[in-house]
Amino acid sequence: MARAPRVTIQDVAALSGLSICTVSRALRGLPNVSGTAHLKVADAATKLGYKASSAASRLAGGTTGSVAIIAPTATAWFFAQAVEAAEEVFADSGFDTVLISLRNTPSVQSRVFSDLDALAQRVDGVLLLNIALTGGEIEALASSGLAVASVGMHNVPWDNVGIDNEDAAFQATSHLLCLGHWDLAILSGREPGEGSVVTATDRLNGFRRALAEQHLTVDPDLVMDAGSSIEGGRRAMTELIENRRMPSAIFAGCDETAFGALMALRELGLSAPKNVSIIGIDDHQMSWFLGLSTMAQPVADQGAFAANLLIEGLQRPGPLSAPASHLLDTKLIERKSTRRKR
């Protein structure tokens, strides 16, 4: 019951027989600390289980030892995977991971990004997962003093890792085209009220380009905003069939959307590939089971990679070097939800 009294830098100083100042420097690996002092401090610190108070450290001008992961939602498959992978990297580097879910709610997003100073008091860096930022938000972030890295973003002044979404969509669409389908629908983009997702635009562009290369035009009636959730896919698909028309094949912006679409089909007594061919992006764990053709992307790798970039940025002092964008490979996986048009 007795609350363990906080172990302070004082305790470490006392145990090691040095001043708190020296301890502070030793712990942070600053120069001008003798080897013996360094050892004594390290010893005492581990013996006491000392970890600096992030509040005190930050207040005095230091770092907090934690980073934030900001995700549009924590429940979607992609984000859960990426978050877990990134958290592992952070934990192994001694950082605490603060999770911030935007809950697919624009108002939450603007609240978070309008108060970046407050965030900067609690974390040293931020890992952004597929957040569609306004110009103002990007600027605010860049000048917040926070280290930043991201997954799945574009034209941002910090390191990013992702896949070539435009190309992945192009490949997926081309697959449909190759199978003889030319009357294509796309289930992508954001749902009304949902925060926008940055990858959606790219995927739509890839879809358009694939069609354009075949001199086909995109029927606006077949472009559906479906978000990237099962529910969104289901809703969009139902709407498509009931109020627009059935295409020959469908490109779904992600596998979960495709799942929703498959559900909608089933509800209407239809199925893929019998009534329509369908392909997604992700290679979700369930996709094999459902026989969903898809463009596979490495999700955990993206999260871990970006997390490592963030940590590097945190450790590298001075102004940021030129931001780099790393693209990981995708791969077409043909399954039975797509087949040649007859």
Place this chain on the structure above:
Amino acid sequence: MARAPRVTIQDVAALSGLSICTVSRALRGLPNVSGTAHLKVADAATKLGYKASSAASRLAGGTTGSVAIIAPTATAWFFAQAVEAAEEVFADSGFDTVLISLRNTPSVQSRVFSDLDALAQRVDGVLLLNIALTGGEIEALASSGLAVASVGMHNVPWDNVGIDNEDAAFQATSHLLCLGHWDLAILSGREPGEGSVVTATDRLNGFRRALAEQHLTVDPDLVMDAGSSIEGGRRAMTELIENRRMPSAIFAGCDETAFGALMALRELGLSAPKNVSIIGIDDHQMSWFLGLSTMAQPVADQGAFAANLLIEGLQRPGPLSAPASHLLDTKLIERKSTRRKR
């Protein structure tokens, strides 16, 4: 780039003509502040755009303003749902959420729980999700000074919310029994190398009790450790069919395990309910789609409820009141993966 100099409580005090102490109290709605003072402070604060430094107030107040969520893994459906719901509650109460994933790895778990003092320095409370704790860990946690609440745990000296796992398993198994199946297998328990999951035991017990009530015995060959992942379910099901024998019906410890089992069936050219009936627990989003019968449980509610309990415990001063256990309802959902034995 030039960061605006921080507006401090001093500035507000100066502008309002009051002392920083009064300002501090007024801003936090403490008693003993006159109406006029309150107004003057509020005025000055908005005029200056003052935002308290969380680092400073945390340091001075002795709290960290954050809570940790500890989950066996962040990727499983159940945990992703619960984490998101809890995070929302915490965020709305002004707490930062530190995510700690045990990655289904015992060594990570023991590392985390052996260093509770360090954890206590960084967060005010901990929300445990289905963690199987040793007696020592429970004790350490109880005397760490941390506020604690949990989801899906048993006999713990803090507030817990969950479902009646034994009963849910009993209901699910009874459903199978009612359909005339008497040769039942269970896919539950933990996979080798995985951290144990506390609910697994209860579910196994419920399964046993249901059989016992019908004077049936449990065939040890049909009790499989499957963990609670898709992969685990798949592996266990394959093992069951290939090296043991095919039962008449299967109770899967959770829906994801059931999905895995369904996959394994398909790989072998079999399917449910044709070759075997199968029921899970959860009512995962995909279960409807796959026609999986299941015992539905409210997941987000459990996370949110427990999060609220934790916050209450954080705010209620003094020693903890008697720990309460709250059980939420489950409901049988019959779908087509289960049918009457012929």
Place this chain on the structure above:
DNA sequence: GCTAAATTTGTAAGCGCTTACACTCTTCTT
């Protein structure tokens, strides 16, 4: 060997806030 320079260590002053405690005014008592 003795001073100048470099290296290591300690002192003390905050960072911006909370909070005992002391102090001033108002209100009630009787």
Place this chain on the structure above:
DNA sequence: AAGAAGAGTGTAAGCGCTTACAAATTTAGC
């Protein structure tokens, strides 16, 4: 109408850390 009780406010001492700057120590230079 004098003293007790209470309300409102201010003073000052930290919270645990970083960081000039000063002090002490070692090393180098000639």
